Amino acid sequence: MRRILSLAFLVMMGMSANAQDPQVRRIQERFDSARPNEKSLAFYSLDWAMSLADAKERARKEDRPILLILNTNITAGTNFFSGHT
Amino acid sequence: MDHVRGSSLAWPESLETLRPFVMTWWSGRTIKDMPDDIRAVFNDANLRQPHINLALVVLDSKGKVLRSVVPSIRPPEFRFDPEAQGRDFKSQLDNLLAGLKLPKVEKLAKPKLTLPDICSEGQPNGVRIFLTFAANRLNHYRTPIVETVPMTEELRKALSYPKNAGTISASNVRAWLEQVYPAAVMDGKGGFRKIDGKLTFAPAGADDAYRYAVVEGEVEFVLDNEGRSTYKGSLSVALKYRREGNALYSIRGVCESVVPKGPEKIRMTVAIESRPE
Structure with missing residues (x-):
């Protein structure tokens, strides 16, 4: 399965597997393993707006409700979309 | 808050519950940092707390505050079990939304992901x-x-x-x-x-x-x-x-x-x- 994914990835990258340096191929295979799959990224299937103003504009146009998350953290704010503090 | 993002908001059943909403957030060091529009919602929701570990506020399509809750997030109570935390958060979410008429969202076999991206021109941009x-x-x-x-x-x-x-x-x-x-x-x-x-x-x-x-x-x-x-x-x-x-x-x-x-x-x-x- 890993081999199939790697070959698919090479095609996606538009690279010729035959001509590649083994070092390049090895990095591509490691990247393929390291990139999270769609299931683990499901959080990003929610419909996020980057600000309340943006959310309000879209909610009005699309006739949808808004869910606003509020949080304070004395050390630093959290970016709920990207995930980094 | 990362355990909230990872173990509770991203709990599969919670994701389905949250799908009708336009999701957004504000996070800062203290409530004093709130911009005016967030402060107005904070006041309308009667949260009245100097520190917000986590609050959820539901607004209608016109931006009017409908409901709010300060969910209880208690990882030790669930022995740090993400599944138990996820189920508990989902039940608090259900209580918050009980009786609200939400738009129906078609359940897709494969929901579309929207990942952070770069919007400028160029290869690579x-x-x-x-x-x-x-x-x-x-x-x-x-x-x-x-x-x-x-x-x-x-x-x-x-x-x-x-x-x-x-x-x-x-x-x-x-x-x-x-x-x-x-x-x-x-x-x-x-x-x-x-x-x-x-x-x-x-x-x-x-x-x-x-x-x-x-x-x-x-x-x-x-x-x-x-x-x-x-x-x-x-x-x-x-x-x-x-x-x-x-x-x-x-x-x-x-x-x-x-x-x-x-x-x-x-x-x-x-x-x-x-x-x-």
Whole structure:
């Protein structure tokens, strides 16, 4: 399965597997393993707006409700979309 | 809050419950930092707390506050079991939304992902960086972090095709490496005290359409947090160039580290991809 994914990835990258340096191929295979799959990224299937103003504009146009998350953290704010503090 | 993001908001049943909403957030150091529009919602929701661990506010399509709740997030009560935390959060969410008429959302076999991205022109116009972590006790890291970094002239210049094998400094790709840290450790001013390392940069073959190069080496990171968290990352990046000219076309990279967090050591795996391809 890993081999199939790697070959698919090479095609996606538009690279010729035959001509590649083994070092390049090895990095591509490691990247393929390291990139999270769609299931683990499901959080990003929610419909996020980057600000309340943006959310309000879209909610009005699309006739949808808004869910606003509020949080304070004395050390630093959290970016709920990207995930980094 | 990363355990909320990873173990509760991203709980599969919670995701389905949240799908009708336009989701947004505000997070800051104190409620004094709130901009006017957030403060107005905060007041309308009668939250009246000097510190908000987490509050959820439901607004209608006109922006009127309908309901709010300060959910109880109690990882120790659930023995730090993410599944139990997820179920408990979902039940609090159901209570918040009980009786509200929400728009029906068609359940897709494969929901569309909207990942952070770079909106400017160019190939590459930047990179997307995925950070995933081994499990930790507090379940901070169950949802990957995804960041983007736009391409700069400095990056393009530093990574233009190398005619011969040589070295570059980690500082040449610092813009990328500044994203290589876990959430919930930046308890200081934020940022890094040190990102250092010498990286090999060498040509690595060619085919009919492209040439390749590889950047590899060990990077030392020291966070500017109270604990001065220090860790090393093993960075490997494959770079692709058109045969004409030396300009970078695309990249794929990985960086592997073990990061200290309190008494724990957490494996962190980073995948770096250029955008748009």
